[in-house]
Amino acid sequence: MSSDKVLLDYGSGGRASQRLISELFIKHFANPELERLNDAAAFKIDGKISMSTDSFTVDPIFFPGGNIGSLAVHGTVNDVAMLGAIPKYMTCAYIIEEGFPMADLEIIVKSMGESAREAGVAIVTGDTKVVPKGAVDKIFINTTGVGQIVADPMPSGDRAAVGDAVLISGTMGDHGLTILGTRKGLSLESNVMSDCASLNHLLVKLVQEIPDIHVFRDPTRGGLATTLNEITTASNVCCELEESSIPVKPEVVGGCSFLGLDPLYLANEGKFLCILPQKYAEKALEIMRADKLGKDACQVGTITDANPGKVILITPLGGRRLLNMLEGEQLPRIC
Amino acid sequence: MSSDKVLLDYGSGGRASQRLISELFIKHFANPELERLNDAAAFKIDGKISMSTDSFTVDPIFFPGGNIGSLAVHGTVNDVAMLGAIPKYMTCAYIIEEGFPMADLEIIVKSMGESAREAGVAIVTGDTKVVPKGAVDKIFINTTGVGQIVADPMPSGDRAAVGDAVLISGTMGDHGLTILGTRKGLSLESNVMSDCASLNHLLVKLVQEIPDIHVFRDPTRGGLATTLNEITTASNVCCELEESSIPVKPEVVGGCSFLGLDPLYLANEGKFLCILPQKYAEKALEIMRADKLGKDACQVGTITDANPGKVILITPLGGRRLLNMLEGEQLPRIC
Numbered sequence: 275m276s277s278d279k280v281l282l283d284y285g286s287g288g289r290a291s292q293r294l295i296s297e298l299f300i301k302h303f304a305n306p307e308l309e310r311l312n313d314a315a316a317f318k319i320d321g322k323i324s325m326s327t328d329s330f331t332v333d334p335i336f337f338p339g340g341n342i343g344s345l346a347v348h349g350t351v352n353d354v355a356m357l358g359a360i361p362k363y364m365t366c367a368y369i370i371e372e373g374f375p376m377a378d379l380e381i382i383v384k385s386m387g388e389s390a391r392e393a394g395v396a397i398v399t400g401d402t403k404v405v406p407k408g409a410v411d412k413i414f415i416n417t418t419g420v421g422q423i424v425a426d427p428m429p430s431g432d433r434a435a436v437g438d439a440v441l442i443s444g445t446m447g448d449h450g451l452t453i454l455g456t457r458k459g460l461s462l463e464s465n466v467m468s469d470c471a472s473l474n475h476l477l478v479k480l481v482q483e484i485p486d487i488h489v490f491r492d493p494t495r496g497g498l499a500t501t502l503n504e505i506t507t508a509s510n511v512c513c514e515l516e517e518s519s520i521p522v523k524p525e526v527v528g529g530c531s532f533l534g535l536d537p538l539y540l541a542n543e544g545k546f547l548c549i550l551p552q553k554y555a556e557k558a559l560e561i562m563r564a565d566k567l568g569k570d571a572c573q574v575g576t577i578t579d580a581n582p583g584k585v586i587l588i589t590p591l592g593g594r595r596l597l598n599m600l601e602g603e604q605l606p607r608i609c
Numbered sequence: 610m611s612s613d614k615v616l617l618d619y620g621s622g623g624r625a626s627q628r629l630i631s632e633l634f635i636k637h638f639a640n641p642e643l644e645r646l647n648d649a650a651a652f653k654i655d656g657k658i659s660m661s662t663d664s665f666t667v668d669p670i671f672f673p674g675g676n677i678g679s680l681a682v683h684g685t686v687n688d689v690a691m692l693g694a695i696p697k698y699m700t701c702a703y704i705i706e707e708g709f710p711m712a713d714l715e716i717i718v719k720s721m722g723e724s725a726r727e728a729g730v731a732i733v734t735g736d737t738k739v740v741p742k743g744a745v746d747k748i749f750i751n752t753t754g755v756g757q758i759v760a761d762p763m764p765s766g767d768r769a770a771v772g773d774a775v776l777i778s779g780t781m782g783d784h785g786l787t788i789l790g791t792r793k794g795l796s797l798e799s800n801v802m803s804d805c806a807s808l809n810h811l812l813v814k815l816v817q818e819i820p821d822i823h824v825f826r827d828p829t830r831g832g833l834a835t836t837l838n839e840i841t842t843a844s845n846v847c848c849e850l851e852e853s854s855i856p857v858k859p860e861v862v863g864g865c866s867f868l869g870l871d872p873l874y875l876a877n878e879g880k881f882l883c884i885l886p887q888k889y890a891e892k893a894l895e896i897m898r899a900d901k902l903g904k905d906a907c908q909v910g911t912i913t914d915a916n917p918g919k920v921i922l923i924t925p926l927g928g929r930r931l932l933n934m935l936e937g938e939q940l941p942r943i944c
Contacts, residue, residue: 398660
């Protein structure tokens with residue numbers, strides 16, 4: 275591009291916008307539908323469709339393990355996939371602050387292109403708004419994805435049933451602690467990295483091998499505790515969690531105790547919960563552990579009828595404590 | 610809601626977010642898919658799908674003729690419909706500044722619900738981020754829509770052909786002048802109002818009655834001049850426009866001359882271009898004029914092979930002037 279800063283012109287819809295589209299977006303997102311440059315994209319999806327949207331406002335925009343661009347692709351890919359779907363197409367809408375460095379924008383757009391290709395998703399249409407300095411903090415990105423639902427019956431947050439096993443795909447709190455650590459300048463003292471990743475390939479493997487998965491859900495904002503509360507409320511069941519079985523990296527335990535945070539409330543961006551009949555749990559764990567994104571997978575609890583709508587944490591000493599939904603805001607701009 | 614301001618908590622993913630969803634979004638957007646509260650929505654669309662996204666950053670957020678919420682629905686409904694599609698489902702993602710008045714948010718959400726119902730679109734899933742004061746100016750909204758393409762062949766920006774008629778559905782520049790006028794405090798001196806409206810019902814009527822519409826496009830950012838340049842470039846044809854036939858309201862002409870603006874470059878949010886074989890032009894105009902959103906419809910030009918890729922404005926005195934794409938940024942945050 276001719277300028278090393280993003281100018282207001284680039285969001286005008288005029289000639290400068292055209293240049294930004296052709297020199298940056300088409301370069302990194304290349305696909306025939308995007309290149310038609312209509313205001314809408316056209317495609318086919320057979321059967322039932324899963325659709326999800328997320329706006330990403332993460333601060334800082336670059337962090338160990340990713341950036342706002344890769345996160346924006348992973349986050350929406352994962353939400354679409356949680357209904358037992360293969361994500362296919364994605365839209366991408368930028369709101370950029372005037373003066374934002376062009377080089378940073380290219381890094382972000384390039385990451386999005388790479389993350390989308392890995393996930394097997396085509397970015398088919400988009401939008402760019404440039405707003406005057408001060409109207410937005412650097413850059414916010416919305417992605418919206420659609421995919422083909424292949425699971426039948428479809429996993430859903432209201433399908434957890436008494437007797438089900440509760441599995442998680444790996445360690446809790448990595449993303450949340452990374453963002454807060456980076457913001458507070460703690461990054462030098464620990465090796466913790468965001469877990470942000472697209473989980474769709476692993477989720478589809480599970481759907482293909484296991485006849486009936488009741489719930490898939492990614493414990494993002496609000497963490498494992500909040501996500502499980504949503505599920506127990508929607509399904510009107512109780513979840514009994516074994517505290518000692520929940521994997522948390524030692525450096526995350528350390529960082530959390532230093533900052534006064536609870537890893538069970540911290541966001542994850544590359545992990546999922548899988549709730550399914552106990553008889554399928556071993557098979558599911560085998561599939562998960564064979565994939566690098568599920569190598570630390572384990573069963574952390576069971577669904578019971580003890581306290582419908584509640585999550586009970588069973589401590590290592592056998593104590594039972596109610597694990598509530600996140601009350602206040604632990605961490606704004608985490609994703 | 611318990612607070613009259615939007616607090617950071619409301620975007621936490623925790624309990625306060627749940628309250629915002631149930632007390633505000635479900636109240637105004639009510640539909641069974643949204644009420645399932647999964648991170649993704651599930652639905653079916655037969656045949657080819659049209660998908661479009663837009664982020665809305667309009668300033669001011671309330672203006673004569675609409676607000677950021679109604680605009681966010683109309684804008685995406687229109688983009689989805691421009692491929693000859695019936696818009697069906699929409700996502701909605703808010704980025705809200707901490708402290709934003711709850712009463713204003715409710716007005717915006719209510720408008721979105723009403724506009725979506727009028728357009729026949731269901732808002733099936735969404736996202737809410739609340740960012741600290743200063744990280745965004747008041748509120749930005751992304752909407753992404755999908756619809757069923759019913760036109761066959763499908764209208765597309767690269768299908769304008771020599772001999773085609775160029776029709777527009779009404780007066781140019783109303784939205785752009787309204788926004789700038791409101792911003793500059795000129796609102797008291799004129800009756801100009803944004804034209805923002807969902808055009809999908811009228812577009813579908815045209816598709817059903819006319820065998821082959823080559824191009825539908827809404828002249829939003831960059832106005833009629835920029836949109837026609839995009840089409841002539843994509844189709845490699847020339848558009849010859851009769852300046853005297855382009856309808857512009859007297860108060861828009863007045864406001865533009867006062868502010869030094871050209872109505873042909875101003876955004877419209879409730880108008881469309883229809884390019885089709887000349888033999889169908891009369892029939893199309895009849896259908897358009899029978900609808901209140903197309904009552905001022907007229908033919909403004911023809912597609913020729915004179916200067917491929919260019920738009921030529923024929924002045925009332927017979928002069929021919931090249932009408933370029935918008936070069937700089939006339940008006941940031943117009944939509």
